[in-house]
Amino acid sequence: RKPKSAKPIPGPDPWPIIGSLHLLGKYETPFEAFTVLSKIYGDIFSITMGSTPCVVVNNFNLIKEVLIAKGGDFGGRPDFMRFHKLFGGDRNNSLALCDWSVLQKTRRSIARTYCSPRFTSLQYDAVNLVGTNELTVFMTELQKLPLNEPTDIKPVILAACANMFMQYMCSTSFPYDDTDFMKVVRYFDEIFWEINQGYAVDFLPWLLPMYNKHMNKLSHWAGEIREFILARIVQDHVNTLDYQSPPRDFTDALLIHLQEDPNMEWNHIIFELEDFIGGHSAIGNLVMMALASVVRYPEVAKRIQEEVDDVTRGQRYVNLFDKAAMPYTEAVLWETLRKASSPIVPHVASTDTEIEGFPIKKGTMVFLNNYELNLSAEHWDEPDKFKPERFLSPAGNVVKPAHFIPFSTGKRTCIGQRLVQCFSFILLSTLLQNYNISPGSEIHIKPGCVAVTPDCFKLILKPRNTEPN
Ligand code: HEM
Numbered sequence: 001r002k003p004k005s006a007k008p009i010p011g012p013d014p015w016p017i018i019g020s021l022h023l024l025g026k027y028e029t030p031f032e033a034f035t036v037l038s039k040i041y042g043d044i045f046s047i048t049m050g051s052t053p054c055v056v057v058n059n060f061n062l063i064k065e066v067l068i069a070k071g072g073d074f075g076g077r078p079d080f081m082r083f084h085k086l087f088g089g090d091r092n093n094s095l096a097l098c099d100w101s102v103l104q105k106t107r108r109s110i111a112r113t114y115c116s117p118r119f120t121s122l123q124y125d126a127v128n129l130v131g132t133n134e135l136t137v138f139m140t141e142l143q144k145l146p147l148n149e150p151t152d153i154k155p156v157i158l159a160a161c162a163n164m165f166m167q168y169m170c171s172t173s174f175p176y177d178d179t180d181f182m183k184v185v186r187y188f189d190e191i192f193w194e195i196n197q198g199y200a201v202d203f204l205p206w207l208l209p210m211y212n213k214h215m216n217k218l219s220h221w222a223g224e225i226r227e228f229i230l231a232r233i234v235q236d237h238v239n240t241l242d243y244q245s246p247p248r249d250f251t252d253a254l255l256i257h258l259q260e261d262p263n264m265e266w267n268h269i270i271f272e273l274e275d276f277i278g279g280h281s282a283i284g285n286l287v288m289m290a291l292a293s294v295v296r297y298p299e300v301a302k303r304i305q306e307e308v309d310d311v312t313r314g315q316r317y318v319n320l321f322d323k324a325a326m327p328y329t330e331a332v333l334w335e336t337l338r339k340a341s342s343p344i345v346p347h348v349a350s351t352d353t354e355i356e357g358f359p360i361k362k363g364t365m366v367f368l369n370n371y372e373l374n375l376s377a378e379h380w381d382e383p384d385k386f387k388p389e390r391f392l393s394p395a396g397n398v399v400k401p402a403h404f405i406p407f408s409t410g411k412r413t414c415i416g417q418r419l420v421q422c423f424s425f426i427l428l429s430t431l432l433q434n435y436n437i438s439p440g441s442e443i444h445i446k447p448g449c450v451a452v453t454p455d456c457f458k459l460i461l462k463p464r465n466t467e468p469n
Helices: 032-043 058-067 081-086 102-115 123-143 154-170 179-193 203-239 250-260 266-296 298-312 320-325 327-340 372-373 417-434
Strands: 044-049 053-056 353-355 356-362 365-368 435-439 459-463
Touching: 032 044, 032 365, 044 179, 058 353, 058 372, 081 203, 081 250, 081 266, 102 250, 102 365, 123 154, 123 320, 123 417, 123 459, 154 179, 154 203, 154 250, 154 266, 179 203, 203 250, 203 266, 250 266, 250 298, 250 365, 250 435, 266 327, 266 372, 266 417, 266 435, 298 320, 298 327, 298 353, 298 417, 320 327, 320 417, 327 417, 417 435
Parallel strands: 053 365
Antiparallel strands: 044 053, 353 356, 435 459
């Protein structure tokens, strides 16, 4: 198709040096600014960040055009220095931050079986087993926390998520009093928060000398994590791997692939493992976000408790096969994702192309305004309210509108979304099965972000005395 127009895409005139960065500074998230600007310039507009040409697309059809119809043209990622620092000096080591390549295709396909387990697969059974086994440990650890007073439960939730991931992907888990393990869990969480922030230096690289300390901190966290994974997880697998037998887990599958595929290197598999293990932080943060809403709206907690009590009859912990009978609890997680409206990682045009007939030059960064999709009155009834029931059909089944894409769509869609749905479900329902939870400190949630700060709000846990045997 010939470009519809040689006219430039509308957008604010950039200032020298900073481009239009000043327009974003007034808002808590740049996506709020994008929504405001879309009312002035339209559903597609251009904006210059520093000297980087960017385009913002604001409606579902345009988002689909970028992610699905032209996914191949927009397979690149931003070249931020922070991303390099987090992945051994080269962001292409990372699955989420690399440009599209044959290697990425291979890495995604190795990961698919393990990280996107289908409902009826052996992997799904394994996820269930690992998750429910960890629940017992998790509950024991929670009982060590002070009850009926403000307490910091995020580290315990994160440790439970980390163990679920490590057990599932590496057949290993760690005690919560293992200081090296807890340190690594904390570093992962710091990185998750970091990745969810934007900094002026991303677009103004000449500010770099001022960020030296920060960049060194990122490299340090990443280095410590890598050392732990190599020493405490991978080494044992290398020593015990039987190349003639089917892989025991994801780590084995990666090591076997390294042996068989001349294009795979040692670094590729270590970084892939690190990337996926790191996914646990996203789930821990999502559970904290869900709890923030649950404590704000006690009627939500009550409905989850009714569901979980009904399904388990107070006799056992929840498992993944209860999910179908607990649609409200699942809907709470979808509503948490809608309200959090985590941004889709920006894509970058890897070739000269077009969007809606407008010419787009190779190297242009594309922001997909899912904030608008998730929070506008055009798409949702009372969008500011936390209403899980919006995701329930009259018959009580979970339904999601097509424009709701918290995990994105297209060739770079999130690989971890099934694990998110599994582990967050059992953690949230088990917490509410066993405790009445109330706020223990002021709760501030940053808009347009699925992360809460590493040292975040406290909660008060009051046992419900219905603990299963
Ligand atoms: C609250 C939880 C999560 C949310 C909201 C989320 C959301 C997203 C989004 C929006 C993308 C960008 C897709 C795109 O650019 O089009 C993404 C990519 C990705 N996610 Fe997730 N994610 C979550 C958890 C996870 C977990 C647990 C894992 C790992 C097990 C994971 C692995 C990945 C990977 C590897 C990519 C990059 C895929 C690629 O670029 O090819 N995510 N995620």
